[in-house]
Amino acid sequence: MLEKFHYTIGETEITLPRFEDIEVGVIRKIRKLGQVDQILTLIESYLDEVQLEAFDTLTREGLEEFATAWRTGSSVTLGESSASSNS
Numbered sequence: 541m542l543e544k545f546h547y548t549i550g551e552t553e554i555t556l557p558r559f560e561d562i563e564v565g566v567i568r569k570i571r572k573l574g575q576v577d578q579i580l581t582l583i584e585s586y587l588d589e590v591q592l593e594a595f596d597t598l599t600r601e602g603l604e605e606f607a608t609a610w611r612t613g614s615s616v617t618l619g620e621s622s623a624s625s626n627s
Contacts, residue, residue, distance in 0.1 A: 552594035
């Protein structure tokens, strides 16, 4: 089983795949979006309604903290593949 990213908002645990484990089809669909739209599209793809309700309570600063935690909890970031980081 693949390792997951865990983050708690209030009393709700958010569980997402690490960036390197996101399916290619999902990456293909978000590739032309801006970074905020990429993150929000990924969130909407993976979270259930209860998790989305908790996520929607984040402030802009909270969203930035969440996104930073998700990126640093993974070995790749949005817009970077392992191939590009090795070149």
